[in-house]
Amino acid sequence: TxxxxxxxxxxxxxxxxxxxxxxxxxxxxxxxxxxxxxxxxxxxxxxxxxxxxxxxxxxxxPQLDEAERGFSYMQDAPLDMRMDPSSTLNAREIVNTWSEAALAQLIWQYGEEKWSKRIAQFIVQSRLERPLETTGDLVQSIKAAVPAAVRRSGPHPAKRTFQAIRIAVNDxxxxxxxxxxxxxxxxxxxxxxxxxxxxxxxxxxxxxxxxxxxxxxxxxxxxxxxxxxxxxxxxxxxxxxxxxxxxxxxxxxxxxxxxxxxxxxx
The missing domain is CATH 3.40.50.150 (Vaccinia Virus protein VP39)
Structure with a gap:
């Protein structure tokens, strides 16, 4: 042809x-x-x-399966989530530098996550102790924010937040x-x-x-x-x-x- x-x-x-x-x-x-x-x-x-x-x-x-890309909440890896590795904004910058209000808005708007304000609050509390460097650090903050009863039912508690951050990183x-x-x-x-x-x-x-x-x-x-x-x-x-x-x-x-x-x- x-x-x-x-x-x-x-x-x-x-x-x-x-x-x-x-x-x-x-x-x-x-x-x-x-x-x-x-x-x-x-x-x-x-x-x-x-x-x-x-x-x-x-x-x-492949992006999800390669842990080092930082897209997956199922594997511990550096917080990245860039589809284009040459771009400047990455997930680590968002979770460690954005304000609590900006994080809450992001997680609600792009993740449609009803626990967005609480998750943003816990992320900010966690980074006051030390920066969040890996996907595991972020998952830990999210799990702490989401009530146990919610974690036991439905999708992984970090799914919507990871989606929101990935969408923002890659516009x-x-x-x-x-x-x-x-x-x-x-x-x-x-x-x-x-x-x-x-x-x-x-x-x-x-x-x-x-x-x-x-x-x-x-x-x-x-x-x-x-x-x-x-x-x-x-x-x-x-x-x-x-x-x-x-x-x-x-x-x-x-x-x-x-x-x-x-x-x-x-």
Whole structure:
């Protein structure tokens, strides 16, 4: 076939792994950049417009499995969580320098954690004794903050806080918000965009942005005529998100929270 596959990843290790698998295929181009550089990169390669774009969001399994990256609350490692190791902000800086109020807001907003204020309080108390250097230090503070009855039921008590800090370190929601309209501009007419999300905050952004492409008027109802000049630029092909099958979840438990939404440029 004559198609081309352009792959983006800001993690150099992911690019190296892809080179081992796909590197000899001349139809494949690997780009070691955040996909926020989608439009400019495709312009530089003279590949616009494209027929399809797929975003697979969130942290990858290799990043979770490599303890030294600091993404996992199940393994003790230095507090890092950077997808791009060359970026300046890391998890250690956030937990040791941000104010209690800022930490509480972060954990509530990005982790949707109802114990956010208490967790932030315990993190600040812990770092007064000594800086939190590892994921184990952070997990210990979180477990101390969450009541025992809550810890015994539901997911790991550190899950939501780790998610929140990881999102902040990598500006994941900001990047997603900035890239979706880029992707629509890059598509040829009839081209499709698919986005795989792994938590409700990502899915909400994707759902709302795709709905904005439907061209529905956003003017206040009291206005006699439309002023927003909304234009329909896409149709949504997934009325509800596509979820993994039972078989897929059994084979890959990490897929259980995945949701796929697809839109087509018109």
């Amino acid at each position: 004559s198609g081309k596959l352009i792959c983006f990843d800001q993690d150099r290790q992911a690019i190296q792994h892809a080179e081992e698998i796909l590197g000899l295929d001349k139809r494949v181009t690997l780009i070691n950049r955040n996909f926020e550089a989608l439009e400019v990169s495709l312009q530089e390669l003279n590949l616009l417009p494209v027929n399809g774009i797929i975003f697979d969001l969130g942290v990858s399994s 994941e929601l900001g990047v997603l918000d900035r890239v979706l309209d880029q992707a629509m501009r890059c598509l040829d007419h009839g081209g499709r965009i698919g986005v795989i999300t792994f938590h409700s905050l990502e899915d909400r952004i994707v759902k709302e942005r795709m709905n904005s492409w439907l061209g529905r008027c956003t003017c206040p109802p009291e206005l006699p005529i439309c002023r927003c000049e909304a234009k329909t630029i896409a149709k949504i092909l997934t009325r509800k998100p596509i979820l993994p099958s039972i078989e897929e979840v059994e084979q890959n438990p990490r897929s259980r929270s995945a949701k796929l939404r697809v839109a087509e440029k018109i």
